[in-house]
Amino acid sequence: MSKVNIKVLAEQLQLSVSTISKALRDSYEISDETKKKVLELAAQLNYVPNPYASSLRKKKSKTIAVVLPEVADNFFSLAINGIQSIAETKGYHVLIYLSHEKFANERTILEDCQSGRVDGVLISISSETKSAEHIIKLQANNIPVVFFDREQESIETARVTTNDYDCGLMAANHLLKKGCRKPAFVSISQSLPICLNREEGFKAALTEAGIPEANQQIIYCTDNDSMYDQIKTILQNKHRPDGLIASVEKIVTPVYLACHELGIHIPEDIKVIAFATLDTAPILNPPLTTITQPAFEIGKAAATLLFKGIEKSTFDLSKERMVIPSVLIERESTAGGS
Amino acid sequence: MSKVNIKVLAEQLQLSVSTISKALRDSYEISDETKKKVLELAAQLNYVPNPYASSLRKKKSKTIAVVLPEVADNFFSLAINGIQSIAETKGYHVLIYLSHEKFANERTILEDCQSGRVDGVLISISSETKSAEHIIKLQANNIPVVFFDREQESIETARVTTNDYDCGLMAANHLLKKGCRKPAFVSISQSLPICLNREEGFKAALTEAGIPEANQQIIYCTDNDSMYDQIKTILQNKHRPDGLIASVEKIVTPVYLACHELGIHIPEDIKVIAFATLDTAPILNPPLTTITQPAFEIGKAAATLLFKGIEKSTFDLSKERMVIPSVLIERESTAGGS
């Protein structure tokens, strides 16, 4: 059916293909009269231009790729919202790719992005990603890349993050203030800057408070499936921490469940604070103290930068660095102390 | 930079463009020797074929569109995961579009889908959508459409849903069994089949139990922003319900918060059950009884059907109907009664 393209319009109006094309794009070369006829017929026949033909000719796809570790995470969902909101106003389309936290997937995805399919890439790298060649290759192909949240430090390009180090510090200080003497930090990666920075802040706060390094417990839960068991083990340990910082959202549920199963009470026995954008945080049992990241804003800012990089060839992304602060929202999971 | 295309390969190897193309596609017309040389050079020069050029010629984009009301919702996030998992194995790319529950947005999005940009569309309609022409137009253009979760009843095409009526029945019966005499159903739409079917099941259960229609309270929260206030009003009403069914996930937080603020205890004063895939359900205060929808599976099934419709022209989507049941998971928010 349909298959109505420029050629069909041209035949019906006894005009040339080029005239139709120009009329549709409102070129000054075409008379108002002709334009009107073309627009009318186009509307009547429900003509929709083929974006790929135009992309081929113009070397612009009006499409960007968003590469994420996963989508079932409030932070990333909200970030997508932010990205979409900007893309819409710019008339861009958004391809979503999931790395599932695997480097190999991420590399395959970025390889495809060199095809001309997209004009730019927004990426939050997988927890496995350490090398950078796959991203450098993209840049070598003149595809602008902007990191959001999870960056690759060695790459020279724009990035939008939150103040991870400060938040690590803030979280740890909050626990200390609430009376914790043996807080632990639960991380999901030994390479992700977001985790490392939060961890550094955590350690700095503890050191500052005079807590010896030996008591600065850092726990790495790199495997999703064993997370629950791992956390349980830690909570059963003789040196059980009296405070816990969840570096990412998905740690929260296993922690709460494990505490419940083991009869460990939050916040009496252990205080919990999490980097999370969970909207159920205030109705958890107990309500969870969070470091809430501005996910939507990070998405918006990253997209805005990317489009600048795409549209203004003069704009240099390489030195752009935007930090949007998170906020600590105190709830009962860290109640007690002074 | 780069710009390495088939022509470049052809020149370097002193072969014709068509030979390169055929070699890359492993055509029988090309000798193994030549193929090897082509593949090697392609790898060396980091050649990535332009998908749009090929799409133009082959009239296939290897891309599908997923149209959702919103993405910051666990159901949809998980559904995207399911869709992606199938798309990956099929080598398809996934464009995400958000209608933000607005019909006008949805129409614009589907219009664009007629351009040849996508080979098929997976859609969960907005809560505003009542008419169907925008979808019919798509089908008239030979773009297969598959509904998942939120369908448009008058359209003849495949749909993957959960057993909404039964779940409405199940939810209501659960409340009745737990001692509720005045349960209420909180809906977000008077037109969405998912809401209507759940509502019908709810009413059927109550009627069956001998509860007069006058006491079958149905509450419509169509506006996101006023939801909290609306719920609070209802809870302050003299005829405050003693049980509450949240027809969708996003109703949960405002209900819990409102109850807390008003000093209404769950489940003593009011029992709550929700259609939700929240993974924090077990750690809420109190843990939330849910009708948990198989979001991931629904996504997978819908995508599988769509690809059948795209790839096998003999396959008739119009009569396909798949129902994947949800499960009721009982927790404390409905404790009490017998």
Added chain:
DNA sequence: CAATTTCTCGCAACCGTTTTCGTAAATAAA
């Protein structure tokens, strides 16, 4: 050795749109 078949490859059209350039007619300036 001639006739036929098989193996490889190139030519050229095509997909739908954009864009440069050329040109005839209409209008303005000289």
Added chain:
DNA sequence: TTTATTTACGAAAACGGTTGCGAGAAATTG
């Protein structure tokens, strides 16, 4: 009236692959 300029449009070449067909060379057959 002649010349210059503007206006409105068409022809054709791209963009990067794909594909049907034809043709020469090599291999097979009779």
